[in-house]
Amino acid sequence: MKDVREDSYQLSSKNFKFICDYVYDSAGIVLGEAKREMLYRRLTRVIRERKLPSFDAYCDLLRSQPEQERTYFINAITTNLTSFYREQHHFDYLAKHEFPKLLNKNSDSKRIRLWSSASSTGEEPYSLGITTHQSFAPVLSQWDIKILATDIDSNVLATAKEGVYTANRVEGISQSIQQKYFKKGTGANETKVRVTDEVRSLITFKQLNLLHEWPVKGPFDVIFCRNVIIYFDKATQQDLFARYYELLAPGGLLMLGHSENLGEYQRYFENVGRTIFRKPE
Ligand SMILES: C[S@@+](CC[C@H](N)C(=O)[O-])C[C@H]1O[C@@H](n2cnc3c(N)ncnc32)[C@H](O)[C@@H]1O
Numbered sequence: 001m002k003d004v005r006e007d008s009y010q011l012s013s014k015n016f017k018f019i020c021d022y023v024y025d026s027a028g029i030v031l032g033e034a035k036r037e038m039l040y041r042r043l044t045r046v047i048r049e050r051k052l053p054s055f056d057a058y059c060d061l062l063r064s065q066p067e068q069e070r071t072y073f074i075n076a077i078t079t080n081l082t083s084f085y086r087e088q089h090h091f092d093y094l095a096k097h098e099f100p101k102l103l104n105k106n107s108d109s110k111r112i113r114l115w116s117s118a119s120s121t122g123e124e125p126y127s128l129g130i131t132t133h134q135s136f137a138p139v140l141s142q143w144d145i146k147i148l149a150t151d152i153d154s155n156v157l158a159t160a161k162e163g164v165y166t167a168n169r170v171e172g173i174s175q176s177i178q179q180k181y182f183k184k185g186t187g188a189n190e191t192k193v194r195v196t197d198e199v200r201s202l203i204t205f206k207q208l209n210l211l212h213e214w215p216v217k218g219p220f221d222v223i224f225c226r227n228v229i230i231y232f233d234k235a236t237q238q239d240l241f242a243r244y245y246e247l248l249a250p251g252g253l254l255m256l257g258h259s260e261n262l263g264e265y266q267r268y269f270e271n272v273g274r275t276i277f278r279k280p281e
Contacts, residue, residue, distance in 0.1 A: 012055065133181070
């Protein structure tokens, strides 16, 4: 049933434009008329939580305290949809082709760096962590293997760090992986599972806005940038691709989401699989 209180808030064109500009400046996310309903729903929730009377009052708050409000605002408007092994073909490619190759290629440095750059609630970096653990298990203690997982949204990062999920989130995963890499909760937590320490210890979670400086240390062998650039405009996308390119090791891979492409930047990469792009050696 529709919440009647929501209808009492009016979102004027002027406020809608102000909010769209604020989103763009804060997170690079482009919102058009098609996203008006979504924005309205999410922000009326914030307005109620803030006990404000109107969108006018909320926009005034954003204007007067842009920094204090920004985190809360960004957390409210980001879309965090994700799942374990989403776009499974990326993990299959790593397990079948890339990781065996890296075992050979990086055998001198014994160093592997992977980055999940819009990690949301953690399902993506943990799927990557499990795949990494499976492929590198025999050398893990001698090699320096690290996965960086970052996101702009501090709420999803907190969930990700915890690594605790309701059991239905892992239902689609094979029984053998569930048994090996997820620990079942007990007592009050019996409907939950927790990613095991051997996988958790491979991953570091950090807050990072893709539009700002990236305090990260490359070169990376694989970068996941999936289902995030669709929210950015073309110029921002191209700028990000140039930065990913710089941070990738020669021969490194960039993975995009199913509906994303490199646009003009395609000519600098080799397309080696579905939404899998290799920086030339
Ligand atoms: C739809 S989720 C995708 C999650 C995962 N990569 C996947 O494909 O399943 C998009 C994520 O991008 C994050 N995001 C949006 N704008 C961002 C920005 N400017 N910098 C970093 N992360 C951002 C959101 O917080 C959200 O968690």
